[in-house]
Amino acid sequence: MAAAAPLLVKLVLAGESCVGKTSVLRAYAEPGPRPAASYLPTVGIDFKVKTITFNDTTVKLQIWDTAGQERFHTLSTCYFRGAQGFVLVYDITNSDSFQSITKWMNEIHEKADEEVEIILLGNKCDKETERVIPKQKGEKLAWEHGIPFFETSAKDNINIEDAFSLLAEEILNKKTYILHDLDVVDLNGSKKKRTCCKQ
Numbered sequence: 001m002a003a004a005a006p007l008l009v010k011l012v013l014a015g016e017s018c019v020g021k022t023s024v025l026r027a028y029a030e031p032g033p034r035p036a037a038s039y040l041p042t043v044g045i046d047f048k049v050k051t052i053t054f055n056d057t058t059v060k061l062q063i064w065d066t067a068g069q070e071r072f073h074t075l076s077t078c079y080f081r082g083a084q085g086f087v088l089v090y091d092i093t094n095s096d097s098f099q100s101i102t103k104w105m106n107e108i109h110e111k112a113d114e115e116v117e118i119i120l121l122g123n124k125c126d127k128e129t130e131r132v133i134p135k136q137k138g139e140k141l142a143w144e145h146g147i148p149f150f151e152t153s154a155k156d157n158i159n160i161e162d163a164f165s166l167l168a169e170e171i172l173n174k175k176t177y178i179l180h181d182l183d184v185v186d187l188n189g190s191k192k193k194r195t196c197c198k199q
């Protein structure tokens with residue numbers, strides 16, 4: 001008997017520019033040492049696939065990395081539709097990025113499907129001396145929105161695995177995934193029909 005196709009789950013990273021979305025994704029999906037990175041903004045959109053095992057089932061997490069720069073905003077939010085989970089990221093050394101989280105939450109509620117799971121990350125927690133957002137503020141904001149919260153460091157690989165594992169678990173426990181078919185990109189990376197929201 002042929003093995004069952006792996007389950008596919010679509011996740012999206014969102015948040016302001018330079019908060020570390022790409023770095024968080026790399027730390028999770030491509031762990032291992034890498035040279036100190038100079039900032040290269042995401043242009044448009046990118047994704048990586050990470051395979052995990054959940055209750056003896058193989059699950060492929062397709063994780064979309066959106067561009068935080070304002071000029072890509074419309075494009076980035078196009079990818080919200082069809083996602084089962086969101087990783088919302090701010091930078092603990094940048095208060096604007098924290099203030100914007102409520103705006104991103106509203107965007108998700110407006111443009112994503114109804115039943116989505118969201119987690120909040122306060123990234124760059126290795127930069128303690130430059131911190132402007134106390135951990136309690138992040139916890140309070142997450143509590144107000146009823147979502148889990150982690151302070152993370154993509155640089156030092158702190159809490160990254162735990163954050164994604166929790167998000168995947170919350171989604172898979174709900175069993176709201178019915179995604180053996182992806183309508184955007186198949187797992188070999190070849191493009192299939194691409195859908196986008198109306199602007």
Ligand SMILES: Nc1nc2c(ncn2[C@@H]2O[C@H](COP(=O)(O)OP(=O)(O)OP(=O)(O)O)[C@@H](O)[C@H]2O)c(=O)[nH]1
Pocket residue numbers: 015016017018019020021022023024036037038039040041042043066067068069123124125126127152153154155156
């Ligand atoms: N110290 C420290 N620096 C980080 C961390 N995460 C990211 N950075 C740095 O912050 C800068 C921006 O990181 P990116 O991952 O490109 O940020 P982004 O949110 O994807 O940015 P956009 O593509 O513009 O949306 C880079 O110089 C990273 O090396 C972290 O946890 N700690």
